[in-house]
Amino acid sequence: xxxxxxxxxxxxxxxxxxxxxxxxxxxxxxxxxxxxxxxxxxxxxxxxxxxxxxxxxxxxxxxxxxxxxxxxxxxxxxxxxxxxxxxxxxxxxxxxxxxxxxxxxxxxxxxxxxxxxxxxxxxxxxxxxxxxxxxxxxxxxxxxxxxxxxxxxxxxxxxxxxxxxxxxxxxxxxxxxxxxxxxxxxxxxxxxxxxxxxxxxxxxxxxxxxxxxxxxxxxxxxxxxxxxxxxxxxxxxxxxxxx
Amino acid sequence: xxxxxxxxxxxxxxxxxxxxxxxxxxxxxxxxxxxxxxxxxxxxxxxxxxxxxxxxxxxxxxxxxxxxxxxxxxxxxxxxxxxxxxxxxxxxxxxxxxxxxxxxxxx
Numbered sequence: 589x590x591x592x593x594x595x596x597x598x599x600x601x602x603x604x605x606x607x608x609x610x611x612x613x614x615x616x617x618x619x620x621x622x623x624x625x626x627x628x629x630x631x632x633x634x635x636x637x638x639x640x641x642x643x644x645x646x647x648x649x650x651x652x653x654x655x656x657x658x659x660x661x662x663x664x665x666x667x668x669x670x671x672x673x674x675x676x677x678x679x680x681x682x683x684x685x686x687x688x689x690x691x692x693x694x695x696x697x698x699x700x701x702x703x704x705x706x707x708x709x710x711x712x713x714x715x716x717x718x719x720x721x722x723x724x725x726x727x728x729x730x731x732x733x734x735x736x737x738x739x740x741x742x743x744x745x746x747x748x749x750x751x752x753x754x755x756x757x758x759x760x761x762x763x764x765x766x767x768x769x770x771x772x773x774x775x776x777x778x779x780x781x782x783x784x785x786x787x788x789x790x791x792x793x794x795x796x797x798x799x800x801x802x803x804x805x806x807x808x809x810x811x812x813x814x815x816x817x818x819x820x821x822x823x824x825x826x827x828x829x830x831x
Numbered sequence: 832x833x834x835x836x837x838x839x840x841x842x843x844x845x846x847x848x849x850x851x852x853x854x855x856x857x858x859x860x861x862x863x864x865x866x867x868x869x870x871x872x873x874x875x876x877x878x879x880x881x882x883x884x885x886x887x888x889x890x891x892x893x894x895x896x897x898x899x900x901x902x903x904x905x906x907x908x909x910x911x912x913x914x915x916x917x918x919x920x921x922x923x924x925x926x927x928x929x930x931x932x933x934x935x936x937x938x
Contacts, residue, residue, distance in 0.1 A: 605881055609899035612860045612877050622876055629878020633885070 596630035657703020658818030664696030665812040711770040719762035726756030761785035774817040780810030850915040859904035899904040
């Protein structure tokens with residue numbers, strides 16, 4: 589009977605407490621109250637073990653999401669910044685290479701948004717995933733349009749690309765607002781992203797080149813800082829080395 | 832009154848009784864059970880005892896010592912002692928408040 593009751597507990601629990609628990613059961617006669625109490629205790633131990641495993645799995649998922657998002661944000665920002673420099677005409681590099689970096693950077697930012705949204709969505713899932721959807725749709729439209737424009741040519745592709753970029757910019761603005769509100773990641777980076785989303789419109793209205801440059805700098809720096817902070821958050825808070 | 836260890840749920844009261852039992856020195860499981868039963872007049876089941884012990888140990892309020900035969904003694908940690916003091920102060924203030932509302936003067 590005693591062995592059977594102890595077997596109701598999970599193996600990990602038995603390994604830790606099994607011996608001493610068995611010695612207690614040996615020291616006193618078991619009544620119906622004790623049997624019921626032990627069965628409830630076994631149920632509690634199993635539920636706690638399941639919750640802890642779920643926490644570990646969930647924690648690993650968020651950690652992975654944060655790491656992938658952070659690395660992709662940094663690489664995406666660097667890739668887009670390089671594409672920008674190379675495409676500026678200051679360097680004797682083929683446009684196709686700059687175009688490749690542009691597409692690569694946009695693709696990486698898409699991965700970054702997915703990863704960081706997976707982390708932020710714990711706090712505000714609706715707004716987080718809405719921002720992701722806008723950004724993803726806009727970026728994919730822009731990527732397809734840029735490839736179409738580069739390979740087939742035609743104003744239609746450029747117009748489609750502009751539409752995609754506009755959607756992506758609105759998505760970035762919403763993503764920046766969500767990031768600021770949830771405060772799960774850097775608020776400073778969120779403000780830079782917001783500035784990078786609003787300044788292009790100011791640049792279009794005023795026709796000032798400096799505003800376009802400022803928008804690009806804010807946009808790229810915002811993603812880069814978000815990536816850095818995501819990777820920093822992913823590290824353990826305490827030093828795991830023994831004292 | 833704010834519960835000090837709210838996540839302990841139905842094991843909050845047994846945990847408090849265990850902390851009090853360990854406050855005068857280390858004890859193994861069976862000694863805690865008999866001590867609590869003597870102090871409260873109510874039996875503490877082995878399932879409840881170990882569910883509470885596991886939670887207290889996880890929170891660093893008690894620590895396990897080297898087993899003697901198959902009996903493993905537990906002792907109160909500094910965290911556990913501080914938590915127990917806080918809980919007892921809270922209960923004491925609550926009791927004074929209740930007595931005052933009833934119009935019962937303290938001896």
